[in-house]
Amino acid sequence: GQQVMQIPQYQHVQEGEDFTTYCNSSTTLSNIQWYKQRPGGHPVFLIQLVKSGEVKKQKRLTFQFGEAKKNSSLHITATQTTDVGTYFCAGPDRGSTLGRLYFGRGTQLTVWP
Amino acid sequence: DAGVIQSPRHEVTEMGQEVTLRCKPISGHDYLFWYRQTMMRGLELLIYFNNNVPIDDSGMPEDRFSAKMPNASFSTLKIQPSEPRDSAVYFCASTLGQGNSPLHFGNGTRLTVT
Numbered sequence: 001g002q003q004v005m006q007i008p009q010y011q012h013v014q015e016g017e018d019f020t021t022y023c024n025s026s027t028t029l030s031n032i033q034w035y036k037q038r039p040g041g042h043p044v045f046l047i048q049l050v051k052s053g054e055v056k057k058q059k060r061l062t063f064q065f066g067e068a069k070k071n072s073s074l075h076i077t078a079t080q081t082t083d084v085g086t087y088f089c090a091g092p093d094r095g096s097t098l099g100r101l102y103f104g105r106g107t108q109l110t111v112w113p
Numbered sequence: 114d115a116g117v118i119q120s121p122r123h124e125v126t127e128m129g130q131e132v133t134l135r136c137k138p139i140s141g142h143d144y145l146f147w148y149r150q151t152m153m154r155g156l157e158l159l160i161y162f163n164n165n166v167p168i169d170d171s172g173m174p175e176d177r178f179s180a181k182m183p184n185a186s187f188s189t190l191k192i193q194p195s196e197p198r199d200s201a202v203y204f205c206a207s208t209l210g211q212g213n214s215p216l217h218f219g220n221g222t223r224l225t226v227t
Binding site: 033035041042043044045048088100101103104105106 | 146155156158161169172204215216217218219220221
């Protein structure tokens with residue numbers, strides 16, 4: 001079955017340092033979505049990437065979709081304590097327009113002040 | 114827009130009891146998903162509905178779990194009888210249309226079965 005692998009599982013950084021989480025799929029994805037879950041909260045949609053090689057930015061966050069559409073990354077520049085949380089990538093079932101979304105296990109980010 | 118509304122926020126019950134979790138999706142959304150989140154297994158899709166019809170329930174762990182969507186504005190996830198290993202956070206999410214639209218999650222129900 002389809003799997004979405006995400007690394008690292010945990011990342012501890014000092015405020016101001018950069019952070020990157022990586023997502024890999026066993027199959028080609030039609031698109032990939034990124035979510036953020038604050039401690040005690042629920043996943044909140046951040047962004048969706050659709051095109052091969054696509055790069056999108058949201059302030060200090062940079063999202064990339066690989067050329068083969070099998071991997072993706074989220075990079076945060078100069079982390080802040082407000083960035084604390086777990087970041088998930090999610091990809092759909094191969095060939096489906098909507099169906100199961102396979103979530104990675106997430107990367108839990110801790111930011112030390 | 115009130116978002117996806119789940120109740121209760123917390124549920125503590127004894128093993129063997131029936132548990133019913135409730136969800137009201139965002140008005141107009143035609144897809145509804147039930148997820149379970151645990152430390153061990155992460156976010157797992159249990160079942161999803163399209164226009165109130167169950168489409169894929171392959172993630173439902175056992176016959177003890179059942180889900181219904183009697184109308185477009187309400188869904189339930191029932192566990193009967195509950196077991197300690199069912200302890201988890203259960204999320205309901207909804208989305209509009211096809212094309213892999215983003216999911217809107219509710220605040221979740223934290224279930225503890227003792």
